[in-house]
Amino acid sequence: MSTALAQNRGLGAMIWDYLTTVDHKKIAHLYLVAGGFFFLIGGLEAMLIRIQLMKPDNDFISAGLYNEMITMHGTTMIFLAAMPLIFALMNAVVPLQIGARDVAFPFLNSLGFWLFLFGGVILNVSWFTGGAPDAGWTNYAPLSTVSPGHGVDYYVMGLQISGAGTLIGGINFLVTIVNMRAPGMTYMRMPLFTWAVFVTSALILFAFPALTVGLFLMMFDRMFGSVFFDTAAGGNAIIWEHLFWIFGHPEVYILILPLFGAFSDIFSTFSKKRLFGYSAMVFATVLIGFLGFMVWAHHMFTVGMGPIANSIFAVATMAIAVPTGIKIFNWMFTMWGGNIKMTAAMLWSVAFIPSFTIGGMTGVMLAAAAADYQYHDTYFVVGHFHYVIVGGVVFGLFAALHYWWPKMFGKVLNEKLGKLAFWPFFIGFHLTFFIQHFLGLMGMPRRYWVFLEGQGLEAGNLISTIGAFLMAIGTVIFLVNVVYTSVKAKKVSGDPWDGRTLEWSIPSPPPHYNFTQTPLVRGLDPLWVEKSEGKKGMTPAEPLGDIHMPNASILPFLISLGLFIAGFGFIYQVDNKAWLILVFLGMGLTLGSMLTRSLKDDLGHHIHKEELEKDLEKGAGE
Amino acid sequence: MNNQSQTPQQKAEFERKQHKEEMKQQVISFALMILFTFIAFGMVLLDIGSVFLVPTLLLLAVVQVLFQLYYFMHMKNKGHDMVAVMMYGGLAVAILTIITFTTIIWW
Amino acid sequence: MSHDDVLNPKQMPHDPEKATLEGKNKFLAFWFFLGGETVLFASLFGTYLALNRSTAGENTPENLFGLELVFIMTMLLLTSSLTSVYAMYHMKNHDFKKMQLWLGITVALGLAFLGFEIYEFVHYIHEYEFTFRSSAFGSAFYTLVGFHGGHVLFGLCWIVTLMIRNSKRGLNLYNAPKFYIASLYWHFIDVVWVFIFTVVYLMGKVG
Numbered sequence: 001m002s003t004a005l006a007q008n009r010g011l012g013a014m015i016w017d018y019l020t021t022v023d024h025k026k027i028a029h030l031y032l033v034a035g036g037f038f039f040l041i042g043g044l045e046a047m048l049i050r051i052q053l054m055k056p057d058n059d060f061i062s063a064g065l066y067n068e069m070i071t072m073h074g075t076t077m078i079f080l081a082a083m084p085l086i087f088a089l090m091n092a093v094v095p096l097q098i099g100a101r102d103v104a105f106p107f108l109n110s111l112g113f114w115l116f117l118f119g120g121v122i123l124n125v126s127w128f129t130g131g132a133p134d135a136g137w138t139n140y141a142p143l144s145t146v147s148p149g150h151g152v153d154y155y156v157m158g159l160q161i162s163g164a165g166t167l168i169g170g171i172n173f174l175v176t177i178v179n180m181r182a183p184g185m186t187y188m189r190m191p192l193f194t195w196a197v198f199v200t201s202a203l204i205l206f207a208f209p210a211l212t213v214g215l216f217l218m219m220f221d222r223m224f225g226s227v228f229f230d231t232a233a234g235g236n237a238i239i240w241e242h243l244f245w246i247f248g249h250p251e252v253y254i255l256i257l258p259l260f261g262a263f264s265d266i267f268s269t270f271s272k273k274r275l276f277g278y279s280a281m282v283f284a285t286v287l288i289g290f291l292g293f294m295v296w297a298h299h300m301f302t303v304g305m306g307p308i309a310n311s312i313f314a315v316a317t318m319a320i321a322v323p324t325g326i327k328i329f330n331w332m333f334t335m336w337g338g339n340i341k342m343t344a345a346m347l348w349s350v351a352f353i354p355s356f357t358i359g360g361m362t363g364v365m366l367a368a369a370a371a372d373y374q375y376h377d378t379y380f381v382v383g384h385f386h387y388v389i390v391g392g393v394v395f396g397l398f399a400a401l402h403y404w405w406p407k408m409f410g411k412v413l414n415e416k417l418g419k420l421a422f423w424p425f426f427i428g429f430h431l432t433f434f435i436q437h438f439l440g441l442m443g444m445p446r447r448y449w450v451f452l453e454g455q456g457l458e459a460g461n462l463i464s465t466i467g468a469f470l471m472a473i474g475t476v477i478f479l480v481n482v483v484y485t486s487v488k489a490k491k492v493s494g495d496p497w498d499g500r501t502l503e504w505s506i507p508s509p510p511p512h513y514n515f516t517q518t519p520l521v522r523g524l525d526p527l528w529v530e531k532s533e534g535k536k537g538m539t540p541a542e543p544l545g546d547i548h549m550p551n552a553s554i555l556p557f558l559i560s561l562g563l564f565i566a567g568f569g570f571i572y573q574v575d576n577k578a579w580l581i582l583v584f585l586g587m588g589l590t591l592g593s594m595l596t597r598s599l600k601d602d603l604g605h606h607i608h609k610e611e612l613e614k615d616l617e618k619g620a621g622e
Numbered sequence: 623m624n625n626q627s628q629t630p631q632q633k634a635e636f637e638r639k640q641h642k643e644e645m646k647q648q649v650i651s652f653a654l655m656i657l658f659t660f661i662a663f664g665m666v667l668l669d670i671g672s673v674f675l676v677p678t679l680l681l682l683a684v685v686q687v688l689f690q691l692y693y694f695m696h697m698k699n700k701g702h703d704m705v706a707v708m709m710y711g712g713l714a715v716a717i718l719t720i721i722t723f724t725t726i727i728w729w
Numbered sequence: 730m731s732h733d734d735v736l737n738p739k740q741m742p743h744d745p746e747k748a749t750l751e752g753k754n755k756f757l758a759f760w761f762f763l764g765g766e767t768v769l770f771a772s773l774f775g776t777y778l779a780l781n782r783s784t785a786g787e788n789t790p791e792n793l794f795g796l797e798l799v800f801i802m803t804m805l806l807l808t809s810s811l812t813s814v815y816a817m818y819h820m821k822n823h824d825f826k827k828m829q830l831w832l833g834i835t836v837a838l839g840l841a842f843l844g845f846e847i848y849e850f851v852h853y854i855h856e857y858e859f860t861f862r863s864s865a866f867g868s869a870f871y872t873l874v875g876f877h878g879g880h881v882l883f884g885l886c887w888i889v890t891l892m893i894r895n896s897k898r899g900l901n902l903y904n905a906p907k908f909y910i911a912s913l914y915w916h917f918i919d920v921v922w923v924f925i926f927t928v929v930y931l932m933g934k935v936g
Binding site: 637641644649663675676680682683686691702713720 | 747760761763764766767768770774775778796800804811814818821916919924927931934935
Binding site: 216 | 754862
């Protein structure tokens with residue numbers, strides 16, 4: 001890692017470097033650290049929830065704090081942990097997989113990160129200023145519109161700001177994948193991870209605006225006296241539910257699809273086989289993305305939309321099982337007859353298949369609208385979505401981090417510790433959530449602060465809590481592994497796994513311009529194509545020449561900081577109009593920085609041929 | 623157009639002609655848009671109490687918007703394939719959203 | 730391409746807005762953004778359609794809206810769309826002065842539109858006591874039309890900034906894409922307005 005280099009230049013210089021960087025690889029580091037931090041906070045909240053539910057009539061935390069805990073656990077895990085960790089992978093890998101020197105908009109990439117971070121910080125500041133949001137992560141009106149204090153206001157401002165960052169990131173990756181592919185990298189030669197990121201970004205583009213509008217309406221109702229959700233003045237609380245889920249259901253595909261892509265790459269690499277049914281996998285990914293927009297109302301079966309609407313959404317939901325099934329079988333066929341190497345990354349991936357399939361199966365059960373009246377808002381639902389989100393997304397994140405860690409940091413995560421982290425987490429995961437399906441079927445509602453004695457719920461809840469502790473142990477071992485690896489492990493070559501795709505054709509970590517010469521892609525799994533013809537690396541598509549790179553800038557940080565400041569102004573101007581000063585200050589900073597960006601020409605800089613040749617001599621280009 | 627013997631002046635001349643042609647189409651579409659607007663406002667002002675009134679108004683709006691998109695914003699030109707994919711994608715979600723809000727909410 | 734080439738107004742190819750990779754990226758990204766904006770406005774339209782009869786016994790669309798004002802506003806915005814087309818026509822012919830002139834007319838028309846809209850809102854508030862808070866219909870109306878008005882305001886600031894920033898140095902490959910996407914934005918504002926005058930005002934009058 002760059003620690004030695006950083007010590008030479010001093011800590012201040014390194015911090016400044018990260019504040020102003022527009023390099024997608026460094027932004028990936030930022031996303032990883034920030035997302036990892038929020039993951040730990042969300043995990044801590046989960047542990048407190050499980051301790052509270054360890055025994056009947058427990059009073060470990062108060063009822064109000066429990067509501068804040070479940071709200072913040074869900075919100076943090078979805079928006080502040082899973083999303084940024086996925087963005088970390090997208091940033092670290094996608095430009096390398098398509099043979100690009102950076103993303104299409106490096107400046108916006110940095111802006112997206114800082115918006116997300118400041119949004120996440122706003123949300124968590126609420127813990128220290130009189131109470132976190134407490135209306136559930138879905139924030140249904142009218143519970144949210146009448147929630148006292150400022151908790152829900154923090155939810156609105158935090159998600160609005162970080163949501164803007166996500167939207168920017170989504171557009172950025174769409175354009176990157178359309179416009180920045182290396183010569184020969186046709187759509188049907190793109191690695192599955194890149195394909196999944198493409199579809200995911202399109203989902204972000206179409207899903208987040210609905211959330212933006214929902215949050216604006218919520219903000220107007222809570223802070224400026226409008227009556228969208230106030231039935232007394234003709235408002236309609238169902239509008240929030242629809243807007244939230246028009247966004248919210250595509251959101252779960254936004255979370256899982258990139259990891260489907262990562263699994264595809266991992267299975268193929270460690271089975272030493274080309275992915276089985278590549279075009280079917282691409283088709284299934286697109287189809288899941290498409291269907292993902294037609295199913296949101298299955299979250300609202302009990303609202304009273306009527307039998308016709310319920311049936312339509314039930315059928316559409318069940319249809320998603322088909323492309324997902326295609327994927328499950330293709331992964332298994334990829335492994336079948338392959339030369340399988342059970343690395344830690346592969347272990348997480350293999351474990352994902354049965355775990356996720358259980359989650360998918362309970363999903364089809366929940367999709368049956370009539371049966372859903374029984375399951376709705378019980379622990380059955382909690383069990384279901386944790387099976388898909390933990391069994392799919394979190395397993396996927398661990399697998400992908402093990403797989404791409406050497407590309408990001410130049411060192412392979414310790415395999416023994418990796419497997420040691422896997423087993424307690426895997427066992428703990430099933431202990432925690434499998435039993436919750438049965439608790440739900442026995443009638444235990446979700447979001448309740450306590451359960452009563454003598455209703456047969458004690459054993460199940462205790463087992464669930466024990467499982468949660470095992471998951472925590474697994475996470476801690478993974479963190480130990482990260483520290484251990486960065487201190488002890490030796491640097492590895494650019495291609496430790498005998499990889500198949502373009503990112504493995506360059507050094508680890510890659511030089512900041514990624515490719516000394518843009519590679520020429522001659523087929524699916526481009527590096528493997530070259531390897532099978534006995535070549536060492538990629539054939540360049542261009543002569544060695546000057547490389548154009550973007551300039552670093554502090555403006556993205558300032559734009560986001562301005563919105564952060566203005567956010568507090570919006571929240572507190574309800575109490576005292578003097579707080580509007582913060583709105584003006586913050587928006588002034590934001591708009592001023594945007595204006596600066598617009599007025600000052602920023603043409604980037606060139607890296608000269610001579611420098612590249614020097615780098616090549618040092619072995620950076622291999 | 624890719625004729626090697628073409629001089630730069632000829633090429634510029636050709637492009638100017640092309641732009642002029644396009645401009646003509648755009649002025650025609652503008653005239654049609656103004657006409658549609660007149661028809662729409664006229665129908666409402668004259669109080670035509672027909673069941674077809676609202677569908678006609680919507681149809682006129684849609685055609686106007688297509689003129690905007692395809693002529694004014696050049697979606698008819700080459701190199702707009704991905705643009706069309708994403709615009710129609712957005713449109714699909716938009717239509718679903720509007721159908722939802724006019725059918726399956728509580729009244 | 731070196732920086733000098735990009736900033737040199739003499740070297741202008743056929744489609745200056747898409748001649749550089751940066752230009753191509755901006756062009757595509759902005760269209761994608763408009764795809765997202767479509768969903769944003771659809772959500773607002775949906776909300777409005779769900780709430781436009783929820784008047785809480787107060788002002789209804791029928792007694793509020795006057796079509797004369799809306800007709801003038803529509804004409805102003807439609808014409809501004811054509812003038813920005815003219816501006817882009819001159820950009821493609823590398824005639825910077827005429828482009829600036831037509832953009833100036835576009836801005837003037839946009840300002841007039843905005844002025845009428847502000848007048849309309851003030852009129853409703855003072856004459857009819859119809860506000861953001863008086864009913865769900867009020868909240869939805871001001872939010873939908875106000876979002877559009879906010880877009881108009883932002884578009885005006887954007888175009889004016891571009892005009893002033895580049896007034897001295899003329900057209901080049903660096904700023905051509907910026908002018909082009911600003912004009913796309915302006916057309917999109919018009920697209921939204923077409924649905925606003927149809928769905929909110931005309932259909933509101935019909936009942």
